[in-house]
Amino acid sequence: MTLTVTDLAxxxxxxxxxxxxxxxxxxxxxxxxxxxxxxxxTTLLRTLAGLQPPLAGRIEGAEDQIAYAxxxxxxxxxxxxxxxxxxxxxxxxxxxxxxxxxxxxLNDLSDRHAGNLSAGQKRxxxxxxxxxxxxxxxxxxxxxxxxxxxxxxxxxxxxxxHLGQGGSALIATHIELGLDGEVLDVGxxxxxxxxxxxxxxxxx
Amino acid sequence: MIALLLRDLKLAFxxxxxxxxxxxxxxxxxxxxxxxVGPQSSLLSTIAPGVLWxxxxxxxxxxxxxxxxxxxxxxxxxxxxxxxxxxxxVVTIKALAHWLTTGLPLVLAAPFLGVLLNLPVPGFLxxxxxxxxxxxxxxxxxxxxxxxTVGLKRGGLLLSLLVLPLYVPTLIxxxxxxxxxxxxxxxxxxxxxxxxxxxATIALLPFASAAVLRINLR
Numbered sequence: 001m002t003l004t005v006t007d008l009a010x011x012x013x014x015x016x017x018x019x020x021x022x023x024x025x026x027x028x029x030x031x032x033x034x035x036x037x038x039x040x041x042t043t044l045l046r047t048l049a050g051l052q053p054p055l056a057g058r059i060e061g062a063e064d065q066i067a068y069a070x071x072x073x074x075x076x077x078x079x080x081x082x083x084x085x086x087x088x089x090x091x092x093x094x095x096x097x098x099x100x101x102x103x104x105x106l107n108d109l110s111d112r113h114a115g116n117l118s119a120g121q122k123r124x125x126x127x128x129x130x131x132x133x134x135x136x137x138x139x140x141x142x143x144x145x146x147x148x149x150x151x152x153x154x155x156x157x158x159x160x161x162h163l164g165q166g167g168s169a170l171i172a173t174h175i176e177l178g179l180d181g182e183v184l185d186v187g188x189x190x191x192x193x194x195x196x197x198x199x200x201x202x203x204x
Numbered sequence: 205m206i207a208l209l210l211r212d213l214k215l216a217f218x219x220x221x222x223x224x225x226x227x228x229x230x231x232x233x234x235x236x237x238x239x240x241v242g243p244q245s246s247l248l249s250t251i252a253p254g255v256l257w258x259x260x261x262x263x264x265x266x267x268x269x270x271x272x273x274x275x276x277x278x279x280x281x282x283x284x285x286x287x288x289x290x291x292x293x294v295v296t297i298k299a300l301a302h303w304l305t306t307g308l309p310l311v312l313a314a315p316f317l318g319v320l321l322n323l324p325v326p327g328f329l330x331x332x333x334x335x336x337x338x339x340x341x342x343x344x345x346x347x348x349x350x351x352x353t354v355g356l357k358r359g360g361l362l363l364s365l366l367v368l369p370l371y372v373p374t375l376i377x378x379x380x381x382x383x384x385x386x387x388x389x390x391x392x393x394x395x396x397x398x399x400x401x402x403x404a405t406i407a408l409l410p411f412a413s414a415a416v417l418r419i420n421l422r
Contacts, residue, residue, distance in 0.1 A: 091287045
């Protein structure tokens, strides 16, 4: 399952941010998305996840293949860790949440309410959600925010295991994850400001 | 889909879930009306069907702004939109969960509150029937309003203003069924109209709600 993006242009709030973006993401590979703040990394991930339409260009192989993790984890504070995770598991039609709990060391927290978790623990729970989606392409937006060193290693192990099973991952991050993925710097595809074409030359 | 319904019900019953808010409001309105209009029992029994319907409608309105806003704030609406569930199913389940936690308790509480307003005896059955048929439409219309205003800060005000005119047909025919039932008149025509409105909103509005939600999530 290869994700192919051809000549993509995207906009945030009506303003074009990226244009002419082409890349492909074959299975078993990770692609690290880099670029300065505000360049449109989140917008790119949201577009690929199907939450908003692109301005131009084609996205192939994304339909129902993408598991998307945004800045917020989508956790319900009054549900326990296990209840949160098994809800997403049953939405995606997966029965077993134990591997996800193991991968992010959540077994000891399983009966805690998500509202009582620390920021890093919440993030780990949010990332564990990716494991219960069963989707081949992971889209992660700043996945390591508020994680400690140990948890970052758990995360890169989980990504590596996912790549080993033929999955792929597109990760927007600023830190070194120790993954041997290619780097895609979207800073080069910054959309140029539109030339003003209603300039009245005859007036001069 | 069942998982989403169970999660929403669980959330509603847990601390801070807002279950009981509508019910408490309904109770307050019907308890206070006799104090404000005076104790003449003939006047109370005349206005009882209308007051009970209005109270139920406002109680329903009160709980709408949390319907989708909470899911939007914590990011789960984005995640649900990328999940294998179609958004039409998500909004239908959300409306069903809202009805089960708000509409149904109002229907069940209405006969007890009817006693406080001296509702005539034949009116009780028709009050329950009319609320049972009418409240699902209020949940579905309310979900549409919530989808329109999701993502707006303090969207509750706009939501009420948008939804209120859409509630008018349900209120007119629902209160008419209860009023005619209470006075022993024939109720078939308004009841059929009420059922028609409910059936039409359930059939059509989830598609509209899903469409506006897709636009609002961009």
